[in-house]
Amino acid sequence: LAAETIITNVTPVADMYVIAVNDSAIATAAATLSIPDNAILVHTAASVSYEVLQPYAAQVGVLYPLQSLRSQMPYIPKIPFLVDAPDNIVGEQIFAFATSLSGQVAYADTKTRTQLHVGAVVVSNFVNHLYHLAYEYCEKANLPWDMLQPLIHETADRLQLLPPSQLQTGPAIRKDFATIEKHHALLAAYPQLQALYQQISSSIIHTFR
Amino acid sequence: LAAETIITNVTPVADMYVIAVNDSAIATAAATLSIPDNAILVHTAASVSYEVLQPYAAQVGVLYPLQSLRSQMPYIPKIPFLVDAPDNIVGEQIFAFATSLSGQVAYADTKTRTQLHVGAVVVSNFVNHLYHLAYEYCEKANLPWDMLQPLIHETADRLQLLPPSQLQTGPAIRKDFATIEKHHALLAAYPQLQALYQQISSSIIHTFR
Structure with missing residues (x-):
C-alpha cells in the first residue's frame, strides 16, 4: 500500500483512493484529486455519508476504522472496519479490501456508524x-x-x-x-x-x- | 495454600491466617479464631487499620490485593499487594509472602491504601x-x-x-x-x-x- 500525504503527489494509477482527514475537509480534499473512473474513492469518517464524494468520482464509498489510531504507536492494533457504498458491487470491493486487513468487517450505513x-x-x-x-x-x-x-x-x-x-x-x-x-x-x-x-x-x- | 470458608474448620497449625471478608465483618471473624502466638493474622481490606486485629493475635498486619478478583474467573490476573504491619519484622514476613505470589509488592499505611x-x-x-x-x-x-x-x-x-x-x-x-x-x-x-x-x-x- 502506498501512502501519500502531499495531495499533488497522488498518482492516477491506484484501484482505491482513501481520504483520511477531518470530516469538514473531506470535500475539499476530494475536489483536489483526479480519480479515474475505474477507481474507488472512499473516506474514513463515521458520521459523513458517501454522498459528499459523489461529485468527485464515479465509484465512491466509506471505509471507517472503529479504532483509535495514532501514528506514534509502535504497533498496529486490531481494527474493525465498517463499510458503506451506494453501489453493491463497489461495496463488495471495499469489503474485500477491508477483509484483507482485518478479521472484523461489517456493512453499516451513516446512521449506524x-x-x-x-x-x-x-x-x-x-x-x-x-x-x-x-x-x-x-x-x-x-x-x-x-x-x-x-x-x-x-x-x-x-x-x-x-x-x-x-x-x-x-x-x-x-x-x-x-x-x-x-x-x-x-x-x-x-x-x-x-x-x-x-x-x-x-x-x-x-x-x- | 489451604483455603477454608467454614471458620470452625480452621486448624491452629498455619504460619499466617488471612481474613478476607467485608470490612465490617473483620473483627467478628477475628474473634472467632484462635491464633497461635507464633502465627501472623492479616486482613485484606484497603481502608481498615491492622489495629482491628490486635485484640485477637500477637502478630497482625494487612495484605491488600489491589485487584478486582472474582472466584468465577478461569484465570488469576496480576495482583499487586500492599502490605502494612505495626511491627517491622512481621511486615517483612508478610512482604516476603506477598512477593512469593506477585512481582508488585509495596508497603502502604491505611491512608495510602x-x-x-x-x-x-x-x-x-x-x-x-x-x-x-x-x-x-x-x-x-x-x-x-x-x-x-x-x-x-x-x-x-x-x-x-x-x-x-x-x-x-x-x-x-x-x-x-x-x-x-x-x-x-x-x-x-x-x-x-x-x-x-x-x-x-x-x-x-x-x-x-
Missing part, C-alpha cells in the same frame, strides 16, 4: 479521561500509578468472558455509602474527579436500584 | 460502568458490541507507552461541538448515558481548556 461512534467515544475517550484523572490524582498524591495498571488491564480483559453488568464491583453497587462518603471527602482537592466520582457512583446505584 | 482504593474505583468500577452503559446501548440500538472490543483493549494497552493525557482523542478534546451535539441528540432515549456523555465531555473540555 454514527451510533457506533457514540459507543466508541464512551468506551475509549471517556474511559481514557477517567485514566487521566486517576493518573493526575496519583501524581499529586504521590501514589504509585503503576500499581493500578494490572487492574486496568483486568477490567478490560474480563469483558471477553462476561457482560459488564455481571462484572460490576465497588462501593456503589454494594451501596456502601460510608466508603463513598470517605472517598468523596478524600477528593476535596480534586474537584473534577470528585464531581465525576459522585455522578458515576449515582449512575451505578441507579442501574442496580 | 484508602487513597489508592479511590484510584482503583475510578479505573475499574467506573470504567466498567461506562462499558455497561455502552453495552446496554448497543443491545437496545441493535449495534454490534463485539466491534467495540478491540478499541476497549487498545485504550487500556497503550497506557503502557504514554500517560493518558497524551492519548486523549475524541470530539471533546477537539472541541468538536457539532459532533457532541449530534451524539447528545442520538442519546435522547438513553438518559443515564446522555447525562454522563455531557458530564465527561465537559470534564475533558475543562482539562484541555
Whole structure:
C-alpha cells in the first residue's frame, strides 16, 4: 500500500483512493484529486455519508476504522472496519479490501456508524479521561500509578468472558455509602474527579436500584 | 495454600491466617479464631487499620490485593499487594509472602491504601460502568458490541507507552461541538448515558481548556 500525504503527489494509477482527514475537509480534499473512473474513492469518517464524494468520482464509498489510531504507536492494533457504498458491487470491493486487513468487517450505513461512534467515544475517550484523572490524582498524591495498571488491564480483559453488568464491583453497587462518603471527602482537592466520582457512583446505584 | 470458608474448620497449625471478608465483618471473624502466638493474622481490606486485629493475635498486619478478583474467573490476573504491619519484622514476613505470589509488592499505611482504593474505583468500577452503559446501548440500538472490543483493549494497552493525557482523542478534546451535539441528540432515549456523555465531555473540555 502506498501512502501519500502531499495531495499533488497522488498518482492516477491506484484501484482505491482513501481520504483520511477531518470530516469538514473531506470535500475539499476530494475536489483536489483526479480519480479515474475505474477507481474507488472512499473516506474514513463515521458520521459523513458517501454522498459528499459523489461529485468527485464515479465509484465512491466509506471505509471507517472503529479504532483509535495514532501514528506514534509502535504497533498496529486490531481494527474493525465498517463499510458503506451506494453501489453493491463497489461495496463488495471495499469489503474485500477491508477483509484483507482485518478479521472484523461489517456493512453499516451513516446512521449506524454514527451510533457506533457514540459507543466508541464512551468506551475509549471517556474511559481514557477517567485514566487521566486517576493518573493526575496519583501524581499529586504521590501514589504509585503503576500499581493500578494490572487492574486496568483486568477490567478490560474480563469483558471477553462476561457482560459488564455481571462484572460490576465497588462501593456503589454494594451501596456502601460510608466508603463513598470517605472517598468523596478524600477528593476535596480534586474537584473534577470528585464531581465525576459522585455522578458515576449515582449512575451505578441507579442501574442496580 | 489451604483455603477454608467454614471458620470452625480452621486448624491452629498455619504460619499466617488471612481474613478476607467485608470490612465490617473483620473483627467478628477475628474473634472467632484462635491464633497461635507464633502465627501472623492479616486482613485484606484497603481502608481498615491492622489495629482491628490486635485484640485477637500477637502478630497482625494487612495484605491488600489491589485487584478486582472474582472466584468465577478461569484465570488469576496480576495482583499487586500492599502490605502494612505495626511491627517491622512481621511486615517483612508478610512482604516476603506477598512477593512469593506477585512481582508488585509495596508497603502502604491505611491512608495510602484508602487513597489508592479511590484510584482503583475510578479505573475499574467506573470504567466498567461506562462499558455497561455502552453495552446496554448497543443491545437496545441493535449495534454490534463485539466491534467495540478491540478499541476497549487498545485504550487500556497503550497506557503502557504514554500517560493518558497524551492519548486523549475524541470530539471533546477537539472541541468538536457539532459532533457532541449530534451524539447528545442520538442519546435522547438513553438518559443515564446522555447525562454522563455531557458530564465527561465537559470534564475533558475543562482539562484541555
